[in-house]
Each structure stands twice: as structure tokens, then as C-alpha cells.
Amino acid sequence: MSYGAALFSFDKTNVITPHAHKHMASAHMVIEGKVRVRTFDRIADEDGAVLIYPTSDEVADVGHAAAMTTDKDNVHWFAPRSPHAMTFDVIVDGLDQGQERYVIQPLDPIGGEHLGDGTIRAPLLMGDSLGGRRS
Numbered sequence: 001m002s003y004g005a006a007l008f009s010f011d012k013t014n015v016i017t018p019h020a021h022k023h024m025a026s027a028h029m030v031i032e033g034k035v036r037v038r039t040f041d042r043i044a045d046e047d048g049a050v051l052i053y054p055t056s057d058e059v060a061d062v063g064h065a066a067a068m069t070t071d072k073d074n075v076h077w078f079a080p081r082s083p084h085a086m087t088f089d090v091i092v093d094g095l096d097q098g099q100e101r102y103v104i105q106p107l108d109p110i111g112g113e114h115l116g117d118g119t120i121r122a123p124l125l126m127g128d129s130l131g132g133r134r135s
Contacts, residue, residue, distance in 0.1 A: 001094040002101065008087045010035070010080035016075035018122070020050050021068060022103035024093035028078070029065040033085030037066055040075035040109065040120070049123045050107055051115075052074070070095070075107065075122075 008016065010033070020042055028037075037060045040052035053076050059081050060066070068076050078087065093102040105124055112122035 001090065003090065005094045006089045006091065008078075008089060010078075010085040012080055012083055014080060016076070016078040017106050017125075018075065018109050020105040020107060022070070022077045022105070023096045023099050024091060024102040025067065025069045025095065026089060026091045027065060027067040028076075028089045030060045030062050030086045031081060031086050031088050032062060035060050035064075035083035035085045035087060036079045036081050037064070038077040038109075038121075039046075039066065039068065039073035041072065042070075042074035043119055046121065049112070049121050050105065051119050052107075052109060052112075052122050053119045054109075075109070079108070088124075 016036070037056065037058055038054070039056045040054050043051040043053055045051075055073055066073065068074055068077070106126055107122040107124050109120050109122045112120040114120055
């Protein structure tokens with residue numbers, strides 16, 4: 001298991017692309033400006049897609065914190081809602097021994113198929129996920 005910290009600086013045109021995680025958890029705090037934070041629970045993996053369910057969509061001010069884990073809010077998407085914004089992030093990976101340290105799967109909630117029960121079949125944006133080597 002390992003951890004890291006990151007500072008993300010956004011201008012009006014930057015976003016954190018919608019993505020799902022495996023084998024890791026993260027926490028994010030807005031430290032400047034406003035950020036639209038959208039989160040989704042990961043319901044199931046399918047070939048070329050992830051079934052997700054929306055859990056939150058809010059504009060977060062300074063001091064707002066959000067955490068993403070395997071079980072809750074696994075998929076997230078950040079977009080600035082002020083001319084400049086920053087988040088301070090803490091990431092823990094390597095949570096599942098014997099697996100890759102982490103897997104990040106960019107996906108498309110907007111272009112996904114909206115199912116009758118509120119879930120979305122969100123297509124993966126890349127054929128291969130981004131992953132880290134085993135620890």
C-alpha cells in the first residue's frame with residue numbers, strides 16, 4: 001500500500017475527466033474557488049462499459065471535501081465553476097494485495113445509455129485502463 005498527495009489547479013477550461021477507480025481510494029478538498037463535483041456508485045463492470053448510479057451533483061466551495069472508495073462514489077468528475085479553482089487530494093493505492101496498485105478507467109456518463117432504474121451504462125473511453133504496477 002502507498003499514498004500520495006496532489007494539488008490540482010484548474011482554470012475555466014480544465015476538468016478531471018469522469019473516471020472509475022480500482023484498488024485505491026481518494027479524498028479531495030476544494031481549497032480555492034468553486035468546483036462542480038459529480039459522483040456515481042459503481043454498480044457493475046461490463047465489457048467496454050461500467051454500470052453507474054448518480055449519487056451527488058453539487059457545486060462545492062472552499063472547505064468542501066469528498067471521498068471516493070471502492071464501495072461508495074467510486075466514479076467522479078470535477079469541473080471548475082469559477083475562473084480559477086484548486087483541490088488538495090490524498091490518494092491511497094495498493095488496497096487489494098496481488099492486484100495492480102491502481103486502475104483508472106475514464107468513462108462517458110453523458111454519452112452512456114440511461115436505463116429505466118436511474119443507472120447509466122457508461123462506455124469506457126479507452127480500450128486499456130490506466131494502471132500501476134503491482135507493489
